[in-house]
Amino acid sequence: MTTPSVRPVLVVTNVDDPTADLVIDELHGRGVPVVRFDSGDFPATLSCSAYIGGGTTRWGGSVATPTRLAELGGVRSLYYRRPSGFTLPHLDVQDERFAITQARYGLGGVLTSLPDCLYVNHPNRIGDAEYKPAGLAVAAVCGFELPPTLITNRPDDARAFIKAEGPVIYKPLWVPLYQVEGQAQTIPVTVVEAAEIAESVAGTMHLFQALVDKVADVRVTVIGDQVFTVRIDCGLLDWRTDYSTHTYTPLAPPPDVERALHAYLRHFGLVFGAFDFTLSADGTWTFIECNPSGQWAWMEPPTGLPMTSALADLLERGTS
Template sequence: MSDSGPVLVVTNLDDPTADLVIRELHGRGVPVVRLDSGDFPHALSIAVTIDSNGVSGTLRTPSRTADLSRVRSLYYRRPSGFVFPRLGEQDARFAVTQARYGLGGVLAALPDCLYVNHPHRIGDAEFKPSGLAAATEAGFDVPPTLVTSDPDAARTFVERYGPVLYKPLSSPLYRVDGVSCTVEVAEVAAAEIDGAVAGTAHLFQQRVDKAADARVTVIGDHVFPVRIDCDLLDWRTDYSRLRYSVAPLPPGTADALFAYLAHFGLVFGAFDFAIDREGRWWFLECNPSGQWYWLEPETGLPMLAAMADLLERKSG
C-alpha cells in the first residue's frame, strides 16, 4: 500500500455523506478519486493488465486518473447502475453484463486495497436470512423469525408468536401511479394472511415490546452506539420525532459485533437493535452500506474522523 496513493470513493452523484468524507480527506492532504460506476463508459474508462505481476493499470474520470496498483482504500457506497440508452434491449443487456463483470471485477480485485466494504461482501451481507443466522452465531438475541411462501405456515407463526411484523426482505424501487413508495414494516394479523403469500417469499418476525431503538455503527475498530427514543414502530419513517443519546453497550455486545462483521468480511456496519422494556437488546439487522453521519451532530461522536482514519489507513 502506498502512503501517497488515492482513496477511491464509489458512489452516486447525490451522496452528502460521501461529500463530507471526501472533504475531510482533502483537508488531510489525502488524494481522492470519486466515481460512479454508472458513468461507465461515457465518463469513466479503465485500462487494466492482469499478468504474473498482478493487477496494474489506470482508471480515468473527466477530472482524475488513478493508478490502480497504488490505491490505498476503496469506499464503496451506493453507485448507480449501468445504463446504455442508445442500445437495443439485447445489446444493452449484453453491455451491462460486460460492464458489471469487467469494471466491477477490476474494482473488486485491487492489490493491497482496504475495502470499506468490499462490494462482494456487501452483496453477501444484504441477504436478511443469512444475516439473522450470522447474528445468532455471533451471540445476539434475535426475535423469532419466519421466511416463507406458505400461507398456512405464516398464519401458524402469527398465531404462535403474535404480535408479529411483516418486513420486506429487500427494498427495490416500487412505484404506485408513477410515485416512488417504500414498503414499510407493519404489524400483521392472522386473519390478514391469504393465498397471496404464496406469490413470493415473505419475512415475518415477532414484534419486540420495545422501549427504544439503537443504531450501533462500527467503523474499523471503533464502535459508536446511539439510543433512539421515539413512539414509532419504525423510527426511519419520521426523523423529526427522534431523540438521540449515547448508549452503553450490554456486556459481550462489542465482541458479537466484531464476530458478525468478521463472518461477512466487513470493516463497517450499521447495526439496528430493539431495546425491550427490561433493557434487553434484540438484533434486527446490519446494513453494510448504511447511513451514519447524521448521528454525529446529534451526539458529538467522532464518526467522520474515524471513517477518514480508516480510509487513510491510519487505524482500524
C-alpha cells in the first residue's frame, strides 16, 4: 500500500468511466497522485476511519483501497463523477437497509466534509442541481430564455398545455437505470399530442415543454472559469439518439449567456456544469438544462478544445 507524500486527488466513480480515465491519465502525466475508488466498493475493498474532537477541529483519519491510502486532511481535491450505489447482498433485507444508511451517512458524510478540499462537484450540491424544477427556476432568475414548461400529474392540465403551447415534447425528470433485455436504454425526448395523454399520467409527475424551433443544439461545458462551447448540428429532435449524425463547431457564447452561466453555477455552488441549449434561426439561445455531472470528453477530439487539461488544472490546483 502506498501513501502519497503529495496531496492526492480523490476520484470517486464507477469502474467503467472513460471520461474519468482521461483526467486520471492527465494527472498521472503531471506527477499528481490519484486515489480512485467507487463508493459502491464499500466495505468489500474500501475502508475508512475518521476522527474529530478531543482538541481536533476537522476530520482526520484515512480512506483506503487495497493499493492506495489517502489521509482525509491531505486531499487537495475530489472529483465526484458517477459512483455506483452501496449494496450489501449478503445481508437480509432489513439489515442491508440499515447498513446502507450507515454507509451513506457515515462514509458519504465524511467524504463531503473534507477540510481544504476542492470538490468537482460537491455531492450535496450535485444533488441540489439535479432537480430539474430547481434548475429551471434558477435559470429563469439568471436571465436565460426558457421554453414554456409544465410539470404535472393532472391529465387535464397536460392536455390543456399541449393545446395552448403545441407542439409539445415530453421528457423524464430523471432517468434511472432502465433496461430492455439486459441493455441500458435512453428515454428520448418525444413529441406528444393531447390525445395521447391517458389518465395514467395521474400516477406520477411528468415534464412537458413547448418544442423550440431550433437550427442547432449547443453544449456548453464550464470548468472553473473556462467556458467551452460547441454547436451541434444533426437535424435530430434529441441529439443523444444518434451521435453518428453530428457535426461539431466551437463557438463563443453571447456575453449575456456567459454571465448567466457563471451566475447559475454560483447559485448552486458548482465549479463544473454541462449546459444544453437550443439555438434558433434568430440567434436566440434557449436553456434546456444543466447537468452537474455531464459528459464532455467525446467532443474534445473533433473540436480540439482542451477540456481534459482544464479539468486536470482545476483538480491539480485544488483550493490553493
